[in-house]
Amino acid sequence: MDEITRLRAKRDKLENTLDNDDGSMSEAKEMLLRQQLVAVENQIASLLAQGGGGAPAATMIERTPPSSSSSSGPAGGGAINVHQNVGQNGLPDLCPWRLLDCFGASSQGENITALQHLVTVIQNLLKFPQQDRYQSLRMGNERLQRELFHVRLGDAAMMMPQVPEDQRAESAAEAFLLGIGFRRELRPIAQAQKPTTAADEFESEAEPWLVFTLAPPTSPSSESHIRLTSALQDIEEIRKRDTDTQRNSAEFQTWRKSVVMDIRMDRLRQAMDAGEGETLCEMLMLGEGGPAEVTHGRPLSSSTTTAELDEEELSDTLDNIQTLRRVFQNIVDAPHDERYRTLKLGNKLVHRTLMTQRGGLEFILGVGGFVQRGDDGSMVLEGNALVATETCANALTCLERIERAVSIKLSTARDRARMLAIESARAEVEAEVEKTRRAKRHQEKLAAMAERQQNGGGARIKLEDAVKFLLGAAEPSSAAPAR
Incomplete structure (x- = not known):
């Protein structure tokens, strides 16, 4: 309970920070605080679910998708509410619309394509609920990797509740699909798809698939049909929000150009006058x-x-x-x-x-x-x-x-x-010449030192010892200092 108390105190602190905002908080910081608030709520719900006995069912925080017609609530749109986890495949819901935010501005061509792929997958499930071919996706498909699974989770990973390690998502699209009823499975790789190199043979015996594990959405009142329909609405809300953002941005740019033109025209008239x-x-x-x-x-x-x-x-x-x-x-x-x-x-x-x-x-x-x-x-x-x-x-x-x-x-x-x-260029050449000159002087100094070592190290000896050495009478005594 100490952990739950600590998390609740952290939740209260985040809520107070958001409630006391006077408008000076940046939109990016506010979004980050809201993400942290959702993560804390999910941790509390997970701990309550693990308490056993009469503990309530696992709950999870989900913010309703932003609606362009609603102007109430804090910046960023949507209220925060709690709902019961209705996951049938043993996994908690993953706040699908929040994961869609990972796609960023869907005005980018690649993100439009990814969202369209998600729509196609859901529509196929609703239109052909009994056909197995539409209930699984091969994650190794090159086109899907390039056009659907390319968007990473990023900061949205902190909003995901505790899930089994083998079900951890790496991309936003994968996490979204896991949240609406898919599950990752390993299936034997087809013979035609096996690589020809011996090095990859061991690792290519199986490949990951995303498989829809809920009951076929044959009835509008079924859980799977409700989930898939809600997911389509989430995607449409994201698209509509981004369309409104683009329109507002275009209107702002038009207004800005008009203001610039008016200022320049006014200053031109003043100069002519x-x-x-x-x-x-x-x-x-x-x-x-x-x-x-x-x-x-x-x-x-x-x-x-x-x-x-x-x-x-x-x-x-x-x-x-x-x-x-x-x-x-x-x-x-x-x-x-x-x-x-x-x-x-x-x-x-x-x-x-x-x-x-x-x-x-x-x-x-x-x-x-x-x-x-x-x-x-x-x-x-x-x-x-x-x-x-x-x-x-x-x-x-x-x-x-x-x-x-x-x-x-x-x-x-x-x-x-x-x-x-x-x-x-001249400075570089001069620096190189100076470097070469210093290296040459250093080599000459080393050669002179070696030569002195070969000649007795340059030590001074007595004259009488030198004469005796020349006559072969005795070895010179290099230890005695010369006078």
């Missing part, structure tokens, strides 16, 4: 490519000079300037063609040139004479052919001057990068 039209050319001449926030986050009359811009930024700016030149040149060549006098921000090239490039939108509105039309942010050059040609010719002249300035900056940046590369 202040007579700072030349600043528009200076902005584009700075050669800064980057997100739109870079543009509207600085004053329009920025005093930034030739900053240490890298070669990639300058190259992107030069490409955008050339795109602007093609826009105005097309209008000069065909001033009556309406296609060339309309720019749609939905076009990727136009969006990159106007919205991503610093000063691109300001230039085409302030110097190029374009005006904004429509809710989609389309830019239109109005006026007759003569006025349009004159405006575009003036813009082309300005663009030629800007292109020359950016080209010089790009050439300077490339020269600077080349010089840095040469200096780096």
Whole structure:
């Protein structure tokens, strides 16, 4: 009981933390705390189930799938309730919809495929309840391994209750299938599927399968039919939630682009009213490519000079300037063609040139004479052919001057990068030469020491001992110091 008391205290602490949240807690942290709360509740239920005697049946916490129509409850959706474990195969339920969260945003193609595989498996069981071929899955199937069992459990493993070791799931899809009535079994491998190498022969005598162990879902009131139908609803809830998330994200991006456009247009009007039209050319001449926030986050009359811009930024700016030149040149060549006098921000090239490039939108509105039309942010050059040609010719002249300035900056940046590369290579060569020189000096020192050792170690002896040694009268006494 001490363990249950400790777990209940931990559960109360987690609940108090979630209840006292003032909105400053991040969504990721809140989700982690809720996962920990579910894990603690499952541990308590498991301990109560192991108590024996009059202990209640094993219970498990499950949070109801989030519904887009419900706005009550904490962030993340769904209330937490307790239900009796109705597992017929001896395994507790595994909170299927929580395991579906492991698939992350189902907008990713591979996760859409995995969820579709789960739907197909469940629908086949409901449609063909008596056919054995739909009641088992070979886990060694290459396609299923690649498209269904590729999503790992991750943090959701802590939400799983205590299950036998041989039934531990490694993937989210496997855990989900175990939770709705499947069980892992080892079956003899088919002769045609056996490997040809002798090294794998012993390990390939059997392979794991997932087998549906509940009674066939022939009746809508049967446990298996209820479980499978509920699992389908869980998957649909996850899909609907992700669809809503994608739609909200798209709406947010549209709103954000609209706000950015309004800010830049407002600052452009202020600059034109202040007579700072030349600043528009200076902005584009700075050669800064980057997100739109870079543009509207600085004053329009920025005093930034030739900053240490890298070669990639300058190259992107030069490409955008050339795109602007093609826009105005097309209008000069065909001033009556309406296609060339309309720019749609939905076009990727136009969006990159106007919205991503610093000063691109300001230039085409302030110097190029374009005006904004429509809710989609389309830019239109109005006026007759003569006025349009004159405006575009003036813009082309300005663009030629800007292109020359950016080209010089790009050439300077490339020269600077080349010089840095040469200096780096020279430093590496000098370091290698110095290393070789030191190694050579070290070898010479070792050779000199060896030579001295061969010649008596360089010890000094008395003159009379040396003479006796030369005459063969006696051996020199190297121990006596010379004077």
